[in-house]
Amino acid sequence: MYNMSALKLYIGNYNYSSWSLRPWLVLKKSELPFTVEVIDLDIPGYKDKLLALTDAGTVPVLEVNGERLPDSLAISEFCAKAVPNLWPKDAAARAECKRVVKLMHEGFADLRNEAPMNLRRRTSGKMPKACLKDAQDMVTLWDELLSQHNGPYLFDDWTIADAFYTPAATRFASYDLPRSARSDTYISELMSDPDYLMWEAQAFTETHILPETDCVNL
Numbered sequence: 305m306y307n308m309s310a311l312k313l314y315i316g317n318y319n320y321s322s323w324s325l326r327p328w329l330v331l332k333k334s335e336l337p338f339t340v341e342v343i344d345l346d347i348p349g350y351k352d353k354l355l356a357l358t359d360a361g362t363v364p365v366l367e368v369n370g371e372r373l374p375d376s377l378a379i380s381e382f383c384a385k386a387v388p389n390l391w392p393k394d395a396a397a398r399a400e401c402k403r404v405v406k407l408m409h410e411g412f413a414d415l416r417n418e419a420p421m422n423l424r425r426r427t428s429g430k431m432p433k434a435c436l437k438d439a440q441d442m443v444t445l446w447d448e449l450l451s452q453h454n455g456p457y458l459f460d461d462w463t464i465a466d467a468f469y470t471p472a473a474t475r476f477a478s479y480d481l482p483r484s485a486r487s488d489t490y491i492s493e494l495m496s497d498p499d500y501l502m503w504e505a506q507a508f509t510e511t512h513i514l515p516e517t518d519c520v521n522l
């Protein structure tokens with residue numbers, strides 16, 4: 305049995321590290337106690353620090369009693385094994401939820417690359433076509449799921465899927481990406497979540513700036 309008081313999550317910058325935000329939200333919702341260590345990304349020597357943590361050379365990393373587990377989805381699965389309710393209870397809904405989490409974990413590359421998470425940013429510049437296509441596909445996915453459930457989340461109650469789509473929701477806000485009224489309500493729900501707001505408050509205090517993602521206009 306794990307000593308749950310010994311969980312430590314290594315994350316990247318609050319403002320930029322979308323992969324870190326996901327398991328951080330899952331850990332908050334799990335109510336498992338954990339501590340956080342920030343590794344400032346993209347400064348000299350950061351990669352060595354990441355590689356000293358795990359061979360993956362990325363954050364997030366969860367330290368559990370001295371063992372280190374990389375990858376946002378693996379960490380989320382770890383939490384879901386420790387506490388109930390992070391996946392839907394119903395087997396069919398759970399399978400569908402895992403499918404859409406996998407979609408986010410592996411896909412929407414153009415949205416991720418062309419509209420990097422940057423919580424401080426607000427712009428309405430023209431976005432590349434491929435990025436708009438990913439955004440449209442995501443809105444279609446959200447609208448389908450929201451119409452099949454009672455909301456406010458993709459599978460009624462909050463699940464790991466909502467953690468995985470929260471960084472994407474912030475991109476719609478940062479880059480003013482087109483969305484339906486239903487998806488707009490969902491985005492607002494995710495971005496007014498009290499745990500998300502705690503994370504965002506940290507991002508607003510960070511002083512590290514990546515010029516290529518922080519310029520005022522695209």
Ligand SMILES: N[C@@H](CCC(=O)N[C@@H](CS)C(=O)NCC(=O)O)C(=O)O
Nearest residue numbers: 316321322323362363364375376377
């Ligand atoms: N599949 C990994 C991706 C993790 C990832 O790419 N993290 C970024 C930060 S958001 C990173 O550590 N980048 C390090 C680098 O660019 O060298 C996950 O789900 O955790």
